[in-house]
Amino acid sequence: MFRIVAHVALLAAALALGACGFADSRAPVPEFMRIKEAEQPPPEPPPDVKRVVREQIDVVFLTTSYPREIHVAAPHHEVRGPGWTACVRAQLTSATGTALGIQTYIVTITGGKVVDRRRAEPDDICGSETYEPI
Secondary structure (H helix, E strand, O other): OHHHHHHHHHHHHHHHHHHOOOEOOOOOOOHHHEOOOOOOOOOOOOOOHHHHHHHOHHHHOOHHHOOEEEEEEOOEEOOOOOOEEEEEEEEEEOOOOOEEEEEEEEEEEEOOEEEEEEEOOOOOHHHHOOEEEO
16 A cells, blocks of 8 residues: 555656746746747748739629729738738629729738738728739
8 A cells, every 4th residue: 555655646746846847938947948939930921912812802802792993002011920911992883783982901811812801991001002903
């Protein structure tokens, strides 16, 4: 019985000491005991927004909105994340067939794919961008 208790005590002590073995990168312990910080991946090169929007037009606009006269602005590196954002404008038609006029969207591009899109708000930078046709 004493042997089992001794083994359990040794195992518990080993686990307790093992948990203290590594500290995060800012802990006040010697360097060899710190966990290395994960390296950030290098930033993506700016995407070819014209090509990405042309190839993924159905992700940016509904096909029933019949987008025409599509223009894009230069991409900007995303503030939070590795991707890029760009403003896209087009003449659109509503579901009832009436003209909506020019509508502006902000698309998020990561890895050469449109991963998100939202309608541009008045306080977004899209109003001051220079646009080029695709």
